[in-house]
Amino acid sequence: MEAAETAEAEETPSTPHPVPPGEAQALADGEDSRMTSSEAPGEQDGTPGPRDGDADAERAPERDGAESAGTEQIPDHDGAESADAERAPGHDGAERAPERDGEDDAPPVPARVDRPAVPAPGPTRLSALVDSATGWLPLLLSVEGLIMYVLALRVSPGPLRGVDVADIDGLGLISALPSTAFVAILLMIVAFFVTIAQNTDRKFLLLFQISAITFALHGASALIHDEPRFHTAYVHAGFVEFIARTGESSPLLDARFAWPGFFAMIAFITRAAGITDLSTIMQWTPLLSNLLYLLPFVLILRQVVATTRARWFAALLFVIVQWIGQDYFSAQGFTYAIYLAFVAILLRWFGRVEPREAPKVGGPVRRLLSRLRGLTPGELVHVTGVYDRSIMLIMLIVLFVAATTAHQITPFMMLGALTGLILLRRCSLSWAMPFFLGLIVLAWISYQTTAFWSGHIDQLFGGLGRFFENLRSNTGDRIEGTDAKHALVLMARLGICAVILLLAATGLLRRLRRGVGDRAALLLLCVPVLALGLQSYGGEIGLRIYMFALPGACILAAYAFFPNLPAGPADSPDETVPIRRINARFDPRLTRRISLLLAAVCAMVLSIAFLVARYGNEQFERVSTGEVAAMHYVYANDEPSGRLLYLVPLIGPEVTPSIPWGEQDFDKIEYQQVLVDRNPAVISSVIDKLSVSPPNTYLVVTRGQGAYLQLNHGFPADWDRRFRAALDSSRLLKRVYSNADAAVYTLRSQPANAAIPSPRGLGGPGDPTSPWTPVGLGALVVAWIALFAYQLVHLRGPGRGRRARRLVMGVAVPAFVVSVAVVAERFIVIGFSQTP
Template identity: 35%
Template sequence: MSVSIRATATPEASPADPLERLPVVVLSLLVGLGTVLYWVPLHGVTPRSADGYGLIKVLPLPTLLGAVVLVAAFVFTLSLRRAAPLLLGVQIVITVVSLHALAQVMEPVARFPTVWQHAGFIEYITRTGEIGTNLDARFSWPAFFALVGFLTKAVGVSDLNTVLKWSPVVMQLLYLLPLSMIVRVMKANWRAKWFAVWLFPVANWVGQDYLAPQAFGYLLYLFFLAILLTYFRPTVLRTRRAGRRGTGSEPGRLYSFFFGPKLPGEDPVMVVGRWERSFLVLMLVAILITGTAAHQLTPYLFIASAGALVIVGRCELRGLPILGGVIYIGWISFMAYGYWAPSPKNTLFAGGGNPLQTLLQSTSGRIAIGDPALGEIAMLRIVLVLVVMLLTLVGLIRRRARGIDDRVAFILLIVPVSTFGLQSYGGEIALRTYLFMLPGAVFLAAYAFYPDPKPVPVVKAIPRIQRVRRWIPTVVATGAAVLLAGGFLTVRYGNEAFEQVRPGELRAFDSMITDSRGKPITVVWVTGEIVTNAEAASNTPQGPWSYRHFELFKYTNSKFAQEPFAAQLLKKPPVQPTAAQLAARKPTLEGIEQDMQLDSNSYLYSSRINDEYQTLNFGLPQDWGTRLRAQLDASPKFKRVFADRDAAVYKLATPPDVPAEAPVVPKGLVIGISPWTPAGLIYLPVLLGVLTARELRRIRLDDTELRRLRPYSVIAFPLLLGLLAIVVERFITLGGIPQ
């Protein structure tokens, strides 16, 4: 697979340029050398010994050297007189595979514990044909899980490990498809376009490309932008005219920079027929509906990006943001009722309205109090974000100095920042914001090195000083590219000690299902998390919990003795526990036994992944898990159900004489009925139909004929007011009703 980007094959360098003597075949051999250096030394290397620095500590030096060679080869290819599309496309694919398939090659099963929880959702929907809105909040957005379940069942796939394992690489390659459409829109030379496409997978170290609604929603988001920008920008682009001083005396350079006339930073819109445009409008509506049904956050970015593009004159579908908002509000109010009904304030608006606190929680708040290496990795993530943002600023300035108005790239960059006013998203909103900023950031960052919109003309005789200057972008771009690629390998796999899932941890959950014989299971697990009176420890262990028979499991944490540390944290200012104090904590078998006595079918789950997580994040001794399992093996009160080098499962030798808990009865879709709900279920589809028809009519009218849209507006306006009133009525009437 390669990315096709149209480029003007205009000669740009003199034959005297030393780099011109490098033929494409030599660069191809260099790419082959880098690939061999990167992959061959990895034979036999495993990440089992990874520490707080993650995978970077176990990678062989030749692998790192191979990464440098691959990066340098790509930048050198950009320095050729003419574009070599095939070579550039192959290099980008090799870059994606080399960076994003590294852990998959080294580990036996799919990484990220969360992906196995998603496997549990898929398995439950596939097995039962239903959703369980009372089992997990993510069942209120089930479209992605249902789609994957349908496809795997249709093709006869029963073991999801291969799908889960390689989905990050597949998703990264799929992202290149809409990105290649967006890159065609930008008014830039071929070097900037190819460098932007290369930067995208290199700067995307966030790790949200595994089999998840976020990855699927992000792919839809990129296609949404690609369709909007390719086919629905105005035919005549709005440009920056001169300010009031622009027609008088010669303005200063600073005034011209900010207020002088500017050319649009995008090429003219691609013209297609009316029927094709109508089909594309329906496709945009389908993307909005699918994205809304699949993920909680992504629909907001659909709406905000479309609205911002309308405001700056780069989208002619002016009613599309309203249409998307109606879909979003309708889904939240009716289809996600099971999510917000217990407490709208603590679900829909959790962390909202306090962007500064959300930002701190997502950045410095994620720096661990345990292993210093983990804190350094977290700081490096912040540094990499700042580096990318600095490059975007430089690119924006260099383009504006050339009289180019890159408002589309700028809008794509800044709109995601508004998500900080929404939920904190479990402390991950900063990562999601950075992820959605990338489509705009990579273009502006590429412009920092290659700002000219057209190829530089050939000059037969170039003075020596100018020839030196021509090398500067290549040298600087190579340095920046190596820095970003090295940063990727460090931060993307920086948590690999507790993000790699081991086969024994999957077998541990299988053993509980087998031993319980279909009865509800209470999993007791040990956490070293320090909590205060205002906080609660995590609900689930680090691991592939509930990856099968999701409805059978519930979880209880058994905490270390931690009252002295919680008291210190409550002081003003808080006093952080010392490393010695953290290491001195230990769980008690008596406390674990008490937690297991609450249920007649309790199991203690202990695993390597949870041991590493507690050690690195909360300062527990490195061998605490091993010592705990030795104590459990020696105690007559506990019976071992399963054990290998990765995990162990125990239950009480004498089960408690307490009534067995009734199994959780999963609830399907619950809409919730208020007095006006039936009217809302009628208003919503009618309003969506009117708004869609309005946009279909709009694309067939000239700017002078827009008055013909008034009948659609007259019908839509009262329907919209009625729907909003019903949504408010539902929140007031149904909010707080227990499930």
């Protein structure tokens, strides 16, 4: 599509008029000078030329066959204003100096002697400061908002400032935040939109502004609480402590030890640095994780064909809708950054765009496919050398191996993204890479996690194909709760999901109307949904799908407000406007301002909703110093082993402790459930459980457990206080430790012959094997070498090295088949022959 050329005024030089001597002296003395300048076309003959503002009316765009739907676009400049060309001195009707006619007897014109004129006053400092406000005002607003936010959360509670954790109710942290905190967040968002309204790509300022907003939203808990939030983070710290102390992992203790990559890496780093307390790292991990996510995501945004506003607004959306909280100290948070880096490398160094095709005649399917291929690609392609791509190919493999050893789900998301990009012709890698990486996942599961799945094969494959059952367990089963305010938190989470998906659909349609096909963004949005066919992941697969779909969803959602293409290079401040909008009722510049305003309002609403969705469970997810101290008492009295009872409303593996558990001595302490009743006076189940347990068995009652039971299972508001009073009044129990937030109980007297058992064994009979395992290992190595060699040859070009590729593929195919067959044989022989 050829862009319509803008009519430009040609400058015609005019002959300068003679300057009288008096005026020459005045010029030397500082008077206003008179200069000649060129006249605009049409002014010399008295006919006004076309104005810039009417340029659209003068354009005659040509339509080709592929743009029959009216999707041609023309460049539009935000700052273009209609202005007449300056008239040259002497052409404005003023008297001219008399010209000499060349006669010798003509009397000379006497020189005019004037006093030097006072120079016109220059711009004042105030006016200069106002004129330059667009340069310094956004930065000032961002810094002011950031300082205001930190002070609002860190100072002691008072009017319009400070946070009193006692005010946290069913709505979560938002119920205790001062009004100045909301003003600070809105101020930083306003500063961000003031910057992008300038339509210039001020990268460093925009990165700072988004980082400041990220700090405010994702660093709130670290600013308020003294201890890291989220109880599961403590058990992950316990995994690190165990590996650092023993030098090994043990899947017999916990299934997550079968994927120890993240924990082993942290154990190595902390041990080398002499760090023994991970509290500070755990405290700031959510903020650091989200800042880390921004780096590869911004690189992804640099690969899409979009305006500056669309790109940076997508980055802002990515920050304010990331509410699910998987960015804490965990393997999932670590591998999510790897996933984003993996996708960024695919799009930047291995991106592919096909030339557009004219519509073809044929059946409806053929016409549809032809029309889709005729769309303008929504991705950029960079030309890189074979050496650079070879290095980045190795980097891709390293990232994939790191994710495979650290997490169960992330490698499948990475594999799905790669396969989808190749299938949609947006990646130049060959089909050898999906098979190469797929073998890595199969080999790790089959050979390195045998202790996890042997005898429990249903846990690994039981959820395959149960799409709707997994969907139900991740939607309806998780929208529960009896507290009215807490129900609003659950609805806010679903509302954010609905809004971002609706905006993504709108953005996709608006881009299609402009003839743009965003295959990569649509793929990143849709591929994670396939994970529903794998397993429910303990009822959390829906949260993981939302997290992995966010990059594509945020890109498309930004197009709902800013769908146009840049008019020129990718970083061009100008943007195109569809031809069909030239004669529209509204000026395109006005509609862009309205879009900017709507985007700002949307960001403000979503940022407030984020505080509700992210910190809605703060009443029981936050951890107090008293709760940590109670657990440390148990760790100090667990020799040679110990057992800890935690409160649950029902017995089942889905209920995890609402206490900071497992931070130390993970191999020495067993965590067991004890059933409690809504009536806090009923403590018979606790006494019975302690009576049948060996010595060193403790019951821990915390404020967080009481809040969890209240908000999610309808227990009375003061249940934990009354329950502790009932335990204190029992003659069979003894309180061995207590503070305002927690208490530890045990039996007052133990049976005479009771003995403390030894800790759980870390070893087992050894990893089981099968007859064909050695053959499978050899075939794996051969298949990996052959597939990697095929991909290296393919990097030189699709038409080069055909003979070498055929030879390598002749080795890779049989080796791959044998490898997969042995993996299947191991699952059958080991999985069904071992007893739990």
